[in-house]
Amino acid sequence: MNPVNYLFLAALLFTIGASGVLLRRNAIVVFMSIELMLNAANLALVTFSRMHGNLDGQIIAFFTMVVAAAEVVVGLAIIVTIFRSRHSASVDDAGLMKL
Amino acid sequence: MTTTLLAAASTSTGEAVQFWILGTVAVLGALGTVLMKRSVHSALCLAGTMIVLAVFYLANGAYFLGIVQIVVYTGAVMMLFLFVLMLVGVTAADSLKETIKGQRWLVALCGLGFGILLIAGIGSAGVDTFVGLGEANAGGNVQGLARSLFTEYVFAFEITGALLVTAAVAAMVLTHRERTERRLTQRELAEQRVREGKHLPPLPAPGVYARHNAVDIPGLLPDGTPSELTVNATLRERGQVRDVSREALADLAALERRTGEYLGRNGTDTRAVRGAADVRDDVSDDAPDTDEGRAGDGDRDRDREAAK
Numbered sequence A: 001m002n003p004v005n006y007l008f009l010a011a012l013l014f015t016i017g018a019s020g021v022l023l024r025r026n027a028i029v030v031f032m033s034i035e036l037m038l039n040a041a042n043l044a045l046v047t048f049s050r051m052h053g054n055l056d057g058q059i060i061a062f063f064t065m066v067v068a069a070a071e072v073v074v075g076l077a078i079i080v081t082i083f084r085s086r087h088s089a090s091v092d093d094a095g096l097m098k099l
Numbered sequence B: 001m002t003t004t005l006l007a008a009a010s011t012s013t014g015e016a017v018q019f020w021i022l023g024t025v026a027v028l029g030a031l032g033t034v035l036m037k038r039s040v041h042s043a044l045c046l047a048g049t050m051i052v053l054a055v056f057y058l059a060n061g062a063y064f065l066g067i068v069q070i071v072v073y074t075g076a077v078m079m080l081f082l083f084v085l086m087l088v089g090v091t092a093a094d095s096l097k098e099t100i101k102g103q104r105w106l107v108a109l110c111g112l113g114f115g116i117l118l119i120a121g122i123g124s125a126g127v128d129t130f131v132g133l134g135e136a137n138a139g140g141n142v143q144g145l146a147r148s149l150f151t152e153y154v155f156a157f158e159i160t161g162a163l164l165v166t167a168a169v170a171a172m173v174l175t176h177r178e179r180t181e182r183r184l185t186q187r188e189l190a191e192q193r194v195r196e197g198k199h200l201p202p203l204p205a206p207g208v209y210a211r212h213n214a215v216d217i218p219g220l221l222p223d224g225t226p227s228e229l230t231v232n233a234t235l236r237e238r239g240q241v242r243d244v245s246r247e248a249l250a251d252l253a254a255l256e257r258r259t260g261e262y263l264g265r266n267g268t269d270t271r272a273v274r275g276a277a278d279v280r281d282d283v284s285d286d287a288p289d290t291d292e293g294r295a296g297d298g299d300r301d302r303d304r305e306a307a308k
Helices: A005-023 A027-052 A056-086 B013-035 B039-059 B063-088 B103-123 B141-150 B154-175 B186-196 B233-238 B245-263 B270-286 B292-307
Strands: none
Touching (some): A005 A027, A005 B013, A005 B103, A027 B013, A027 B039, A027 B063, A056 B063, A056 B141, A056 B154, B013 B039, B039 B063, B063 B141, B141 B154
16 A cells, blocks of 8 residues: 555545535534544644655644644634524524624 | 554555555544534544544554544543533534525535545655655654754744643633622522512422422422422423323322222212323323323223223
8 A cells, every 4th residue: 555545535534624614504513624624634744744754744743733722722612602692503693703 | 663663665464454444434434524413423423533543643653643633632622522512502403404505516516626636636746755754763753753843843832832821811711701790699699589579498399209209300289280390490491391290190090099999989989080080081192101001900990980
């Protein structure tokens, strides 16, 4: 097996995640799709690291993980706040920034 | 560590088998994340995909990232997701009815186009030569990562620290709700209750004595009607109140009838017996899930009454 298959898998997962963002209306599921895309990018970075024989790709994947963790914290806090004021987690309802 | 463990340039048959099996699982998990109706199922599918990706990191020689993936993603991030799902309400299924006309087809088209572009790009990128991590991981994966993290990328690392602090503060600011009025003391609450003049004593407990003690079953008043007051306000609002008053009344009536028969008071209390028979008919009509034995008992009772 050629290790480039990992890149194809990453591309596939990223595409599925992007479709999920477009398709779903529940804000939490949209968020999960974004996580899926981030994970796919991480897999690609790890594979690049193996491809080039140095650890830079892994370092960048590590930073991606940290940023994703921070993003999840803030994003979920925003979803909770919106849910409190609108009693719905649907992205259709949140047409305005105004609460 | 042997060189075979260090993600060499060529892959073994074992890795190929692992890739094809776990890759299928990962894609199925991703599809489940996107297509599952309930968001809890989506979250579980995503957790499965993340675990598979952790295995792939390990197979690719990223030992540290593989462990971090499991600890941070499937541990912390997915836990946070499930926590918020519980907060928002698990039972709320996402309606998959499309609000924008033709959205699904557009999404499929966009996804397909994007995927084809991406995969064609990778396919034509000439990435056939693989160096492998054998040399880079020679001194240990964690040591190698630490060396470049604290020398070459130290500035990015510090910025990341600032980002994490900001995120923690942001989460607290966003979810903190300011109390706009003073919290009432116990004395004030008691005085308010006296002033309103209703429910001075503590609220009655739910459940029917000696038969049901679940919190969603209202207690019965002396005349056999259920008292909504005994059930928690949240359950009342959700409509999750189970009413057993008719069954209880029917049981009581049957007991009275049997006692009456035993004591030989056949004609004395006909009104109560007839009322009980009516209630029993209602129960057997409305609730087909009452147990067979009792229904048979009721039929026998009715036959006996007809014979009279």
